[in-house]
Amino acid sequence: MQTKHYHPASIFLHWFVFLLVIAAFIAIELKGQFPKGSEPRELCKTVHGVFGQLIFIAMAIRLMIRLVYGAPKPINPKPLFTSLARAMHWLMYALLLISPIFGILYFQYGGKEIHFFGLVWPQLVTPNPEMKKTVEGIHEFLGNSLYFLIGIHALAGLWQHYILKDDTLRRMLNKIKAQA
Template sequence: MADIVTLSSHGRRYDAVARGLHWGMAGLILVAFALGLTVDLFPKSWEGGLVAVHKDIGIGLIVLVVLRLLWRLTHRPPQRVQHTALVGTAAKLGHAALYGLMALVPVIGLVYSIRRGQSFDFGLFALPPFQAAEPRDITRPIREWHEWAAYALIGLAGLHALGALWHHVIRKDDTLRLMLPKN
């Protein structure tokens, strides 16, 4: 990604906003994924509330991924640890795929909700359904795309975490420390 001038130098670690967005989004993604996987395990009377929380997190993630991209475009990241060309290319491709999936998963979920004729309740206000519900046989593929994209996101995030641990434990470099809170 192109870097635009930043107002402050971050030195050898990401700034507090970048770290907060990173870890906050990671936590929200895990909660949304866990809710999506386990909603059927709870009493049926809880389903509406759990699905609403899942959808609220998804809408929040759409906003956060836009903010994160804007932050990344306007703030220089810390100087990277030296990598081989292969590791550097894999990291760039992996990060691009993570950003893509972080945007794609909630957008597909939003499209599914709209096509199912569902409303969006944000606590202080609600948006009515944008259209009448379409039959499940038409919307089922959208739900499946949402689910498979979510599995891909979690899998890729797991590889991302393993890569950070590989840097920390095997290579013994500062890659992981760049995103950790200050000691």
Template sequence: MTYDLISRFNHWIIALAMIGMLAFGIYIEDFAPQGPEAGALLQTHKAIGVLVLVYGLWRVGWRLARGFLEPAAPVPVWQDRIAKLTHWVLIASVILMPLSGMTTSLFGGHDIQMFGLFIIPGFAENKAISEIAADAHGAIANVLIFFIVLHVAGALKHHFVDRDTTLVRMTSGRSTR
């Protein structure tokens, strides 16, 4: 069994987008100079994030409709469980990260400007909801980073140590090596 072209395309687009958005968010929070420039960066972060949600809904929907594949090669039960848990955490984050970000922003009373094309207007300010969502946004990001590291380590272990087709069935789609 291998991943169809759409699954592979979706996986890599969203993988790139999520890793990029994590780096972008951390840069804005911890490294960017404060002031109007940081505000502009945050607008870009928010607008790209909304696009990630739109594409992510399709990407996640496609996976849920098709189901996950069984392991490419036999693995111990505990590894299979960790891999499955990891996939569920990763796939949930594709929806939960943008949703928590949007909740932070909209309940903070802020508009989301979609690249100057149109505006998603902020709601009446509700600080409590906005702050809970902001905490969730940061916390889910940390959980996500942990699981991405685990996920990539697993992929590399399969490729270089086990020498099975786990990684190549997600790249070229080949199911033999």
């Protein structure tokens, strides 16, 4: 379904996921400030995990809203930029959904229970230290890829706003109902 502007729920979830990602990155970077096995370090990992689960849920809802209400057509008429923007968005969506799954697998291969607001996830895999290490590497790679993609995404938005002077960024800020 094609629309001329983003649905308000899409805008809210875009910025909500943005804040959750920042919080998850802060929690995991803060973890390194504490000695291995310490309570503060474990707390940082737990907080990071909760933010990851919230990111997964918010992204799943965001994609459902996008499927129901659509997204506006890109403003830039150049097919190359339109294709790059579309690929960038779908790659970020995929990483924001897949990375939390690998985070859950990391904890479960480590034999740890995963709590989410009073609920405990069922054990999906058998604890396995070798798989834990492999999954940890994949999760870290995905997280580092997100750093990179989010940076490009932000720079592209600023480039469109300040250099091209189009309404792409304003549409996501809900400042105008931009023309398609």
